[in-house]
Amino acid sequence: MRFALLVAALLLTACEKSEQPRVYSVSKSNTTAAVAAPTTPMPANPTLVAQTSGIGQPIFPKPPANWTAQDPGAMRKGSWKINVNGATADLAVTAFPGDVGGRMANINRWRSQLGLPPGNAEMYDAIALVNVGENRGELIRIQSSDGARSTLAVTVQKNGVSWFLKLSGETQAIDATAQDFKTFLASTQLP
Secondary structure (H helix, E strand, O other), X not given: OHHHHHHHHHHHHHOOOOOOOOOOOOOHHHHHHHHHXXXXXXXXXXXXXXXXXXXXXXXXXXXXXXXXXXXXXXXXXXXEEEEEOOEEEEEEEEEXXXXXXXXXXXXXXXXXXXXXXXXXXXXXXXXXXXXXXOEEEEEEEEEOOOOOEEEXXXXXXXXXXXXXXXEEEEHHHHHHHHHHHHHHHHOOEOO
């Protein structure tokens, strides 16, 4: 009982009386810039690198001329930089054993990369289907709240492996290359 009275007394004396509410403002441009800024990639987990190294390499078709192949790195099976009239995007192809947390965990990871709060399953009930070679994948599109950045991601489950083909970057580049992306997917052969 004494503790409760002490806490109540501290709370009452710690509060300032004010006739006017305090108003705080945050610059929208600073907030948007912080969200849109690219993040520094985290170092790859050695255990995960070992698990993914045995998955196999896809066979990719010849990409469009404005796609520049990049070094895949430790975790990527394929990587391209895309430039469409100065707007840029990145295509990353990755594969992981298992379901990597499931659909919503992956969607929410991509939403957080665009500065968006977590979504729920109802938001993504009508996910489009797309062909990745002879496999069917789910196509998910997510756009930042200011519309400047987007992610167009495809997930495919094959032989206990989760494949992710994720196109992310400036919305202008995503929109302009969306059909090339689908054509590329249709001719990609997963191991």
